[in-house]
Amino acid sequence: MKLLLIAAAVASTLSFNAHAQSAEELTGTLKKVKDSGTLTLGIRESSGPLSYLDGNQKVVGYHIDICYKIVDAVKARLKMPGLKVAEQVVTSQNRIPLTVNGTVDLECGSTTNNADRQKQVAFAPTTFVTNVRMAVKKASGITELDQLSGKPVATTTGTTSVALMRAHEKGKNVDFKEVYGKDHADSFLMLESDRAVAFVMDDNLLASLISNSQNAAQYAIVGPALSTEPIAIMLRRDDPQFKALVDDSVKGLMKSGEINKLYTKWFLSPIPPKNISLNFAMSDALKGAIANPNDNPAESYKK
Structure with missing residues (x-):
């Protein structure tokens, strides 16, 4: 009987400890x-x-x-x-x-x-792993960073794209004007409405925005990969x-x-x-x- 009581007490203690541990987990x-x-x-x-x-x-x-x-x-x-x-x-x-x-x-x-x-x-x-590049209208003839000098370039507030452009070897001496969209759709709208000649962003995001635009055929993703980034x-x-x-x-x-x-x-x-x-x-x-x-x-x- 005494052994049964001891076993019961041990079991009760273990159960209590397990419950306490679970609560603290x-x-x-x-x-x-x-x-x-x-x-x-x-x-x-x-x-x-x-x-x-x-x-x-x-x-x-x-x-x-x-x-x-x-x-x-x-x-x-x-x-x-x-x-x-x-x-x-x-x-x-x-x-x-x-x-x-x-x-x-x-x-x-x-x-x-x-x-x-x-x-x-x-x-x-x-x-996901992305390459940061730029979307342009094909009619602009822009294919490289050095063609952006003096022109407005769109990117999204809070992203790293402009910093990557300025850090890139081909973009260091390019004097472009930064214009910012509140989100990616807003930034693409700047390109779409000619308020910017390029939109710099992750290539997958650019591809998605282009595919869903009114005239996807007029856009291209061009230029060097400014960075390869893990998402x-x-x-x-x-x-x-x-x-x-x-x-x-x-x-x-x-x-x-x-x-x-x-x-x-x-x-x-x-x-x-x-x-x-x-x-x-x-x-x-x-x-x-x-x-x-x-x-x-x-x-x-x-x-």
């Missing part, structure tokens, strides 16, 4: 999400085909699909199948502050992972528990081959709103990032 974002019952995604409205609005004003895209795969992992981890998911529109200018201050938990747009940003936020493993889903820094879950989710998509299917869906197949395919083949750099998942910053891609 959650930290950072996972605790925030558990307590609030809501996980908030930062979404972009014109960062196609990563995150953009379709013809019905619904956000869709390659990174949106990946983020919802991460959401599924969060639901499983928290045992909350009914977890509410909110979507918060962010811009190039406010995406980092809204991630840092907890307004959004995952930023699912088109953010470059670089060393400076890693001082403020963390990144999931790289899920990744962004989250808060110093949150190892959530970072591990996000990383494991993305690595799982890579290991299973699911991410290749998502790439085919958004870059090689007809997509909304016009059901046009970008025919944007996967780069060797992205193939390498999928084969060897990492959150290395853009500086590691420099030659």
Whole structure:
């Protein structure tokens, strides 16, 4: 009888400790999400085909699909199948502050992972690699950076494109005028309406904006690649528990081959709103990032 009482006491203690440990397990974002019952995604409205609005004003895209795969992992981890998911529109200018201050938990747009940003936020493993180039109207005859001298060049507020142009060997001595759009659609509109002769941005975003424009045939993506940059889903820094879950989710998509299917869906197949395919083949750099998942910053891609 005494042994049974001791065993029961030990079992009770273990059960209590396990319960206490479980209660203490959650930290950072996972605790925030558990307590609030809501996980908030930062979404972009014109960062196609990563995150953009379709013809019905619904956000869709390659990174949106990946983020919802991460959401599924969060639901499983928290045992909350009914977890509410909110979507918060962010811009190039406010995406980092809204991630840092907890307004959004995952930023699912088109953010470059670089060393400076890693001082403020963390990144999931790289899920896209882009080249920064420029879109022009073919009729302008512009094909190189040195043809931009004295002319207005558009880019989006909060992005690194103009700095990359000025740092590039062929752009150092080019005296162009910077004009800024509040988002990528606004920047492209400057090119479309001849308020700018070029729009400098990630080549995939340029391809998406051109394909959905009124007269896609009049545009071209030209000039040297100003930079090769890893693009990744962004989250808060110093949150190892959530970072591990996000990383494991993305690595799982890579290991299973699911991410290749998502790439085919958004870059090689007809997509909304016009059901046009970008025919944007996967780069060797992205193939390498999928084969060897990492959150290395853009500086590691420099030659």
